[in-house]
Amino acid sequence: MTAIDHEALVAMLDRLKLSAIRDQLDTLLDEAARSKMTLREALAFFVSREIARRDERRISMASKLAQFPFVREIDGFEFDAQPSLDPGQIRELVTCRWIAHGDTTLFLGPPGTGKTHLAVALGREAIRQNYSVQFVTAATLVAMLAKAHDDGSLDKQLTLLARPKLLIIDELGYLPFEANAAHLFFQLVSRRYEKGSILITSNRSVGEWGGVFGDPVVATAILDRLLHHSAVITIRGDSYRLREKRRSGLLQKAGPTLENTETTAP
Incomplete structure (x- = not known):
């Protein structure tokens, strides 16, 4: 040449x-x-x-748009450290068939048990399979919805949040919702119901969500939609961070705080 x-x-x-x-x-x-x-x-x-x-x-651009807090992959998850998890069930989620069907996934368990790791890893896998993803903490989400409600742009904000094929809501239950925030959250769930998938991580069992939302009636309505087509996966292991401290002798072993041990298959 x-x-x-x-x-x-x-x-x-x-x-x-x-x-x-x-x-x-x-x-x-x-x-x-x-x-x-x-x-x-x-x-x-x-x-x-x-x-x-x-x-x-x-993948790089979509991951930036998704606003993941860090990079995590399924291969990096220590399944041996969380024996309550069924690796086969997680592998099924990795196929992203649940996202194609608009289903919901809930990861429930004490802090530090890998819920956010799994959420981010599944979000990145969804991007690889050409699904749009957005990651947001529950506290940030509530603030976004409340601000939109106050300035009259709630419908626009809900429309934006309805666009991603997968919406990941992290750390639900760490802070209680105000009554109006619970109603705003219900509107978001309703907007996405059977149209777009939601993945939620929480340190509270679903039976405690009435207290989280500050309104048992609204919580029931939210759960009715979330659980219709869902996988509820409870992690009953120890915190990774606390485990390291225990190994060093700084802490004594404590039992898990989440009581609900129910797991349903996708």
Whole structure:
């Protein structure tokens, strides 16, 4: 290939926006020659590299838009440390079929047992499978809804929160809701009901949600929709953070705080 041919080829790749092939052109050509690829094999090889680059960029951008607090993967979760969890049930969630169906997943358990790790990991897997995701803490969500209600933009805010195929609400129950906030949360759940999936992590059993929302009637209405198509997974293990302190002798072992031990399959 002459220098002119090379420049012309790069220009065509630029025009087609095949940046991965353009940036790795010499390396890809050398690899194809060393491996004695046929034209069909070389073309597939080049295109696979382009797809991989685009997927990497898509996942990176979607993860930023999702606003995850950190990066976590399912492979990094210590299932041995949480024997109450069924790895098979988590693997089923990784398939994201529940998201395709608009179902709900609840992770319940004491603080530090890996609920947020699992939520973020499932959110990242959903992005890999081309689902839109948004992550938000319950406290931030309530503040967003309350502000929108006060300035008259609640319908617009609810519409925005209804768009992601998966909405992850973290740390529900750590702070009690005011009565009006519970009604706003109910409107969000109703807007997403059977249309978009919700994943919630909470340190409270569903039987305690009446106290969390400050209104048992509203809590019942919320749970009626959330639990209709759902997987409720309770983690009964110890906190990872406290376990490390116990190993160092700084703390004595304490029992879990969550009483509800029910787990339902997706």
